[in-house]
Amino acid sequence: MAGHIQDRWYKTVPDPDGGKPQRVKTERHGHGSRYRARYVGPDGTERSKAFPDRRKREAELWLSQVEADMAGGHHHEPNAGRETFGRYAEKWLASQTTDPTTRESVVSQIKGHAIPYLGSRPLGSFKPEHVRAWLAELEQKVPASSYRRVIYNSVSSILNAAVDDGHLRRNPCHARSVRPPERGVGRVIPWSTERTFAVRAALPRQYQAALDLGAGCGLRQGEIFGLPEEEVRFDTGWVHVAQQVKLVGGRLVFAPPKRNKARDVPLPASVAAALKRHREDFPPVAVTLPWGRPDGRPVTKLLLFRSLDGSGAVRRTDFNDRVWKPALASAGVIEEREPDRRRYPAAREHGMHALRHFYASVLLDAGENVKALSHYLGHTDPGFTLRVYTHLMPSSDGRARRAVDALYGTAQDGPAAGSAANSHGPETAQGR
Numbered sequence: 001m002a003g004h005i006q007d008r009w010y011k012t013v014p015d016p017d018g019g020k021p022q023r024v025k026t027e028r029h030g031h032g033s034r035y036r037a038r039y040v041g042p043d044g045t046e047r048s049k050a051f052p053d054r055r056k057r058e059a060e061l062w063l064s065q066v067e068a069d070m071a072g073g074h075h076h077e078p079n080a081g082r083e084t085f086g087r088y089a090e091k092w093l094a095s096q097t098t099d100p101t102t103r104e105s106v107v108s109q110i111k112g113h114a115i116p117y118l119g120s121r122p123l124g125s126f127k128p129e130h131v132r133a134w135l136a137e138l139e140q141k142v143p144a145s146s147y148r149r150v151i152y153n154s155v156s157s158i159l160n161a162a163v164d165d166g167h168l169r170r171n172p173c174h175a176r177s178v179r180p181p182e183r184g185v186g187r188v189i190p191w192s193t194e195r196t197f198a199v200r201a202a203l204p205r206q207y208q209a210a211l212d213l214g215a216g217c218g219l220r221q222g223e224i225f226g227l228p229e230e231e232v233r234f235d236t237g238w239v240h241v242a243q244q245v246k247l248v249g250g251r252l253v254f255a256p257p258k259r260n261k262a263r264d265v266p267l268p269a270s271v272a273a274a275l276k277r278h279r280e281d282f283p284p285v286a287v288t289l290p291w292g293r294p295d296g297r298p299v300t301k302l303l304l305f306r307s308l309d310g311s312g313a314v315r316r317t318d319f320n321d322r323v324w325k326p327a328l329a330s331a332g333v334i335e336e337r338e339p340d341r342r343r344y345p346a347a348r349e350h351g352m353h354a355l356r357h358f359y360a361s362v363l364l365d366a367g368e369n370v371k372a373l374s375h376y377l378g379h380t381d382p383g384f385t386l387r388v389y390t391h392l393m394p395s396s397d398g399r400a401r402r403a404v405d406a407l408y409g410t411a412q413d414g415p416a417a418g419s420a421a422n423s424h425g426p427e428t429a430q431g432r
Contacts, residue, residue, distance in 0.1 A: 003039025003066070005059050008032070035059045039066055083167060085126070085158075086119025092158050100248040100293055101255075109151045110158070113138060118155070123167040126159070128175035135181065148181035187391050190361035191354055195333060202330035207323055209278035210305055213239075214355030216271035218377050221352040222246045223257055225314040228301040229284040234272055239265045241378065243301070245313045251294045252313050254301065261378045278304065287313045324352065360385075364392050 009029045012021050033050035037059040041047045051059040089110050096103050117134050135152065142148045156173040163171050172178065191199075200211045213219045213227065222244035231240040242262040243254050256262065285306045290296035307314050308322065325344035328334045337344045356377060363373050370393075374385035 003037060003063050005056060005063065006036040006038060007034060007056075008036055009034045009053070037063050039063060041070075082122050082124060084119060085121050085123055086115045088123060088162055088167065089115060089119070089158050092161055101246055104248070106154050109154050113142065113151050114155050114158075123159075123162050126168055126172045128172045128178050131155075131172045131175075131178050135178070139181075145182045149183060152180050188357050188360075188388060190357040190392065195331065196355070196358050198331035199327050199333065202327035204323060206278075206282045207305065207319075209274045211355060212271045212274045214352055215358045216268050216274075217265045218356050218359035219265070220244065220258065220356065220378070221316060221319075222255075223378075224352075225303070225305050225316070225319075226254060226301070227304050229279065229304055230302065232267065232272075232275055232304070234267070234276070237267045237269075237272070239267050241265060245289070245303075245316075247316060248292075249294050252289055252315060253293060253296060254289045254291050254299050256292075257378055259378075259380050261380060263375060263378050265376050275304070282306070285310065285312070289313060320351070360389050361392050364389060365394070367394075 009026060010023045011026050012023055014021055034053040035051040035056050036048050037051065038046060038048045049059075049062060051062075093103075093107055093110060096106065098106075114134075117137055118130070121130060134155075135148075138148050138151065142151065152173070156171060159168070159171040159173055162168050173180075196211070196215050200208050200215075203211060210224050213224045214221070217239055219227070219239070219241060223241050226243045226245035227239070227241070228243075231242065233240065240262070241257055241264070244257055245252055246255050247253075248255075282305075284302040284304055286300055287303050287306075288298050288300040291299045303313060305314055306312065308318065321343065325334065325337075325347060328347055328350055329336045329344060333350050334347045335345050360373060360377065363376070364370075370386050370389075371382045373389070374382040377385060379385045
């Protein structure tokens with residue numbers, strides 16, 4: 001057995017007459033826990049755990065389990081679980097090396113929706129029932145199931161790290177009785193052509209070409225506002241997407257596109273013409289921003305779009321509140337702002353991302369393949385593109401009917417219908 005068990009109520013002392021050693025009561029007799037199970041951990045430090053009177057057998061079993069855990073490489077320090085979720089989560093967040101914007105999002109999730117409910121609980125005390133109770137609270141605060149799932153996954157990642165660091169034995173999020181929030185099940189419903197151009201007409205002239213880049217090239221909002229003039233290749237008919245403008249810590253920075261996926265996107269002639277008119281009416285402006293993070297190296301780009309006051313790059317939050325939502329209201333997409341309110345109604349599903357959905361629907365309807373569309377949209381995995389937009393693809397049964405109808409139509413309308421039917425019909429196909 002690893003270690004030993006100390007009886008703190010009794011001690012063994014030598015017999016003054018040289019006889020058999022005697023057990024005598026200590027000053028602690030009858031007070032506090034009687035037994036102290038002690039062992040030396042893998043790091044060479046002594047560890048211990050106290051047990052009450054009449055629980056010596058329990059202490060022996062505990063030491064046996066410690067020995068088995070150390071032999072199997074699954075040792076769990078008895079005091080490690082005392083650290084609270086809140087303190088550990090703060091340290092976990094500080095250690096993350098992900099993209100600054102992603103990190104800010106995770107910080108917001110944990111500090112806004114996890115620490116207020118779970119922060120004071122010691123890690124070692126976590127049980128599946130605590131996660132289930134938290135998810136029930138979260139459902140009342142966050143209506144969107146997809147976002148609840150994102151928050152849940154972040155909490156589960158923290159608890160996974162706590163298991164790795166020896167603060168608890170297993171992640172309670174993995175228990176079979178814990179049901180993660182459902183994935184978003186809503187299908188993408190692309191805007192109609194009429195709605196898209198109604199919003200375009202409602203935008204100020206200096207931003208109408210921004211809609212064209214979203215609806216006609218599939219660029220993200222940050223990529224549109226970070227697009228330099230030099231990356232629009234009018235001569236070859238391509239747009240090179242290699243950067244975006246985004247907010248990091250409340251400050252604007254230049255950064256690579258999402259997931260560092262630079263790409264080339266076809267430039268339709270109609271969008272090219274709109275960009276040329278825009279460039280003539282609103283000449284590009286030189287903007288200097290740090291690269292990647294607020295303390296990054298300064299980079300200067302000649303941007304096609306500028307802020308409302310013309311002083312620099314477009315700040316997404318300002319644009320959404322002062323330009324985009326008023327245009328949505330004017331086009332009848334969302335309700336007008338009430339006179340006693342400063343802001344327009346929330347319109348998450350009608351953000352500029354809706355233009356990318358419109359772009360995808362147009363290309364799929366025209367027969368573009370998913371792999372090419374995935375590249376144009378800047379998705380890492382064509383499978384993701386397929387999952388999002390599969391319901392917009394023309395049905396296989398519809399394609400089959402059109403293919404056969406076209407074949408028979410050609411055969412029957414030709415000058416020699418009989419011979420055409422024999423040479424191109426089903427019998428010939430089977431014979432081959």
